[in-house]
Amino acid sequence: MLMQTHEARLSALREELKRCDLDGFVVPISDEHMSEYVGDYAQRLAWLTGFAGSAGSAIVLQNKATMFVDGRYTLQVRDQVDGRLWDYESVPATDHARWLAKNAGKGARIGFDPWLHTRSWADKVGTALAEAGAELVAVDSNPLDAVWQDRPQPSAAKAETYDNSLSGQASADKREAFARALKENRCEAGVVAALDSIAWLLNIRGSDVAHTPVALSYAIVRDDGTAQLFIAPAKVSGDLRDHLGNQVTLRDRDEFEAGLAELGGKRVAVDPDSGVAAIFAALEEAGATPVALADPVMLPKALKNPAEVQGHRDAQARDTQAVSRFLRWLDEEAPKGSIDELSAAARLYEERAASGDLKDMSFETISGAGPNGASPHYRVTQETNRRLEPNSVYLVDSGGQYPGGTTDITRTIWIGPDAPPALVKDRFTRVLKGHIAIDTALFPQGTSGAQLDSFARQFLWQAGLDYAHGTGHGVGSYLGVHEGPQRIAKPRGGQAGTDQELHAGMILSNEPGYYKAGEYGIRIENLVLTVKREIAGAELDMLGFDTLTFVPIDRKLVDTALLSAQEREWFNSYHARTLAIARQKLDGADLAWVELQCARV
Template identity: 65%
Template sequence: MLMLTHEARLEALRAELARRGLDGFVIPISDEHMSEYVGAYAQRLGWLTGFGGSAGTAVVLADKAAIFVDGRYTIQVREQVDGRLYEYQSVPQTSPGAWLAAHVRPGMVIGYDAWLHAKPWADGAAAALKARGASLKAVDSNPLDAVWEDQPAPSPAPAVPHADQYAGQSVAEKRAQVAQWLEARGADAAVVTALDGVAWLLNMRGADVSRTPVALSFVIAHADGTADLFIAPEKVNPALVAHLGNAVRIHDRAAFVPALKAFGGKTVAVDPERAVAAVFHALEEGGARVLALTDPTVLPKACKNPVEQAGHRAAQSRDGAAVSRFLHWLSVAAPKGGETELSAAARLLAEREKTGLLKDLSFDTISGAGPNAAIPHYHVDEQSNRAIEPNSVYLVDSGGQYLDGTTDITRTVWVGPDAAPAEVKDRFTRVLKGHIALDQAVFPVGTAGSQLDSFARQFLWAAGLDYAHGTGHGVGSFLAVHEGPQRIAKAAGGQAGTTQGLLPGMILSNEPGYYKAGAYGIRIENLVLVEERAIAGAEGPFCGFETLTFVPIDRALVDLDLLTPAERAWWNAYHARTLALLAPQLEGADLAWLEAACAPL
């Protein structure tokens, strides 16, 4: 029987837990690869609760349940999840482990799926429960899967080669790089479980996760330069076999756990942030010596080589022209009324498709009108779809996947015909000033992203304002739109931040914002590339940012009195470069709009 209501699904899960002798269960948004975005088969939290965000966890006990989200989803979770069924909990103020410790009783057994959680989380939760006389138990199979009768199967899409002309390095070169890393650490092998890590190492792409071109698979890379790929047989084709060569052995995905258990007496490197607890359990059960180290593909993947950098510039230029055509259309159509969040998102997709090179969007377009723009990770659907009303704020955060690069851009515009209110212009201009300050930052090589975060917030802070998300995330090359380890975010007070130093070749977003719940939201986002910066007399190597994204910023929302002469100069220089880059790609009314939008202040 197909259970339609979320209340019925919750009750079915509780019945299954009771049948298995479990007093509770933890349900994250995750898959066997600790992915941020997961395939339809792994959308367990969404199926159970109705929550549509990309980060969150639920904890279900026999008599109560809670759902945990961070500041990006404070509004969204209340709109999508029934408060009669789940308590709303905010991260990092609390956590699933802390909530469990406060609600369990001695003797209770809480289940978790070791294929969906990192080992540090499992260790921490187990310790917290043990202190209360309860225990954490890894389940043999996920009880939610037992009650999800129409659960989709994992994607059968084929894995495909990613050409060296886009990757900039061959598979052999990358395997040799990892082999050197292993040799330096006295390790026999490294387990690579993150899907974008596998994709980067083997120059392989797929279509198994919405908006992220990866293939469900695992890799074990060896110190002799060879590798073992574990992937469903139906995903393998002659082109892939030829691409990988004889040094990459291909196995059924089902052989992964036995392979881990066969490392008895060997030293194996595994990333505790990116590999699930089950991987550690299998290695330890087989007698391997486990080194908890960052995945050796992470930093090389983050530091784009010259070919990848050039590809990004080309993709950003192409994408910028498409977004500009969309913004011109919006400037004409929206003030007339009749357009909606969905119709605008569809038009933007159509403009990107006109390039003839779009492979996919890089994430579901955030198309937010009026109060919906105040939800940082808003997802429009038929139920939430709102009209783009004249004399209102409209925010669109979107991106494209191209073979030569992944894009991500946010523009906030004022839909006329009247002038924007003074408060909206004040907030927008403070966000703009922060965006400019970060764009122009100069810093020693290795400066952590958390050390730069306040550059973007300072003008909002001066007015007693802030935003509840990070300022910048890493971006992949025809890979994940959110890529670690680099990040620009708060590090204090438990906020998600980063200690990773910024290195030449890393690509990040620059996206400060401001959100007034129930009214409007503002965000300005460009992508930037960390580059070496020559400074006369510098005592050591320094870096700055090369701007990659060029699309006009809406001058109708700028309070010119708040801009300094240097900030006006930045604006004029940015728009002069935008015009020079995009004008050859536009014509007619689109070109005329661009010329007006890029005119000096």
């Protein structure tokens, strides 16, 4: 049985910890680049516990094992991780530092892999353990790897060049801007560890992480704009060498620590969020001075240039065609009771692939029927696969990686034939009203995503409701479907939260939701582009959003009596624009279906 296998794995790890003279060990979902999504070789938490979410962690002691997840995974972790073996803790209500200080015991040695955690995490946890009379120990090799006997090897796929016509800017110009940022901060070099930052900076892509087109590598950039790229030689082609030119030196990825050692005596910028504790330690050991500096790539990467914006619009037009065709098929077939979550996700993939331009999905499709949709980041498996029952709610969140653009769209569908219950329509319409409030927001330059977040929640709050995830995240250009630094979300943990101000050129998702545990989930998600807005008589520089995603929103779930005149006009205008794009991409029965869905209400 699967759970017996996970029990054996947990037991084997505990035996290995004894051999390493450790009383406990921290297991994150992470790789050496602090990526959100990681390659198969780094899926340690999933292997140990069975948890398939994209955010979470575990702590293993000899007498206790605990999973840590946030509100998105409260239901999922209990479905996938054996409660006989594991306790569950909610983040940010607790954290590793507080939990370990309470549970580790005096004299305990708690191990961590310094290549999988940030310096700030290690400092915080180390301090808490020291105050409790225990010790945080950086291991030279990960004890979990010693017991994971069939652990996959890192991907050996070739890195790929990314044409300037899609990137909109040459790598040399990007590296020059990086060098200026180094000089402004009196640094002579900078370490780039985030895989999407390396991809953007050097105009390269890869296929080393599922659904995210990046290549496993590190980069060190000097204040003269030259760079070293540390990447496995097997991943390098002649085209890549020619593309990078003579200002970028290629070195084996295994030489990265040696490259850090060569920076002795220099001030070296390292992003504290993507640069792991091991990088800071290696620089300090070499006699360099690591300077905690926000990744100089992050903000420029988020500000999409005209070529990148056009790439997004082209990708969204492909999604209009593919997702609309899927929804028409679903509308016709699902009420017959023959469709399940897996077959629906497979059909959606087929529709996207039919364009001929699809490189990959941008993440694993969330295909949630009925109660499964109440888990915001649900992942369907053979074990959890559920039929789309007539007269129920179905939530599907998906996206594609196309040349030039990354898409992400959620639609909530009522599977007929009967009309939805009034309460379901009420909840859906409150979510829709919040979605419209974000889409139509006007705000002055300097506004942060945190300041906009309540726009989306206000109508749910009026009914004593809310949702446990953010309202919006940044999206890359044929890169990560989740991209910082911008977000639309509540401030978290009593801290400043999402204080990054929004700028023209930033792309974000707009995805309020509502989840009724044990019954259904609702979410409406489009992508939007932050743009300048001209307002007559305005005394401030103003911004707003342009919608990028155009796919019909299920009119059967809308209670139009709850919409204001302005909201109703938005709904009709949105569908008019959707229909205009569909007429360029669809014909026959598919177009007829979209015309019906886009009729005025």
